[in-house]
Amino acid sequence: MPVYGRRLKQQKVRQSMSRKGNCLDNATMESFFGTLKSEFFYMNRFRNVDELQTGIKDYIHYYNHDRIKLRLQGLSPVQYRMKYKQH
Structure with a gap:
């Protein structure tokens, strides 16, 4: 997402990415964040x-x-x- 990428650069944050379209790299963290939201944040x-x-x-x-x-x-x-x- 270009807008998001520019915002990261403005904040001097380096975006972590692997090959384009490879969603498996983040599966563990996506699972954790889903659990965090359902068990903590939304409650x-x-x-x-x-x-x-x-x-x-x-x-x-x-x-x-x-x-x-x-x-x-x-x-x-x-x-x-x-x-x-x-x-």
Whole structure:
């Protein structure tokens, strides 16, 4: 999107992209952001940006340390990594 690209350049932000049309690179993050929105963002109201930022930080900690996933044998991502790191 040209307008978006120009805005990034104005802010001195380098856009991260792979080959044109390759959507698989972002699948993991797209999945996470979808979960973040459905489990956190849409369920709450925020009075200001600081409240939103604090909530996002808290949610990311919850997601990594407390939220279990069946795909990870009922462990949180951190617990799963620690289990296999020790072996």
